[in-house]
Every structure is written in C-alpha cells, then in structure tokens.
Amino acid sequence: MLIILHFILDAFAFDTNYSEKEVNTILRRFHVDTATLRRNLIDYGFMARESDGTKYWRVKESEK
Numbered sequence: 001m002l003i004i005l006h007f008i009l010d011a012f013a014f015d016t017n018y019s020e021k022e023v024n025t026i027l028r029r030f031h032v033d034t035a036t037l038r039r040n041l042i043d044y045g046f047m048a049r050e051s052d053g054t055k056y057w058r059v060k061e062s063e064k
Contacts, residue, residue: 001040002044005037005040005041005044005046006046008027008030008037008041009041009046009047009058011026011029011030012026012047012058013058014058014060015057016057016058017055017056017057018055018056018057019054019055019056020038020053020054020056022056023038023047023056024038038056045059046058046059047059
C-alpha cells in the first residue's frame with residue numbers, strides 16, 4: 001500500500017493548497033474510491049488537511 005501511496009503522492013505539489021474537489025479530481029486518475037485514497041494519504045501523514053476539510057496540502061518530510 002505504501003508504494004502505491006508514494007506513487008500517487010507525486011501528483012501533488014509541495015506548497016500548494018487543494019480543495020477536497022481538487023484532491024478528488026487528482027485521485028480519480030488512480031482509482032474511483034477517492035475517499036479511501038484521501039483518508040490513507042492523511043492517515044499515513046503524507047498529506048494534511050484543515051479540520052473542516054476545506055484545505056489539503058502535501059506534507060514535507062521535515063514536517064512529519
């Protein structure tokens with residue numbers, strides 16, 4: 001699973017904020033279940049989000 005998430009993560013730029021809709025559009029290129037992919041990226045610490053889900057961003061290694 002981690003290898004797949006790392007592959008998907010390359011689709012997201014550092015220092016860029018994404019809406020949930022933008023994240024889903026990117027994730028849909030890889031799989032239709034965007035909610036699971038989004039959750040896994042957050043749970044493994046590869047991405048972070050505002051508590052209300054309005055903003056997502058890629059986490060730098062130094063921020064983990």
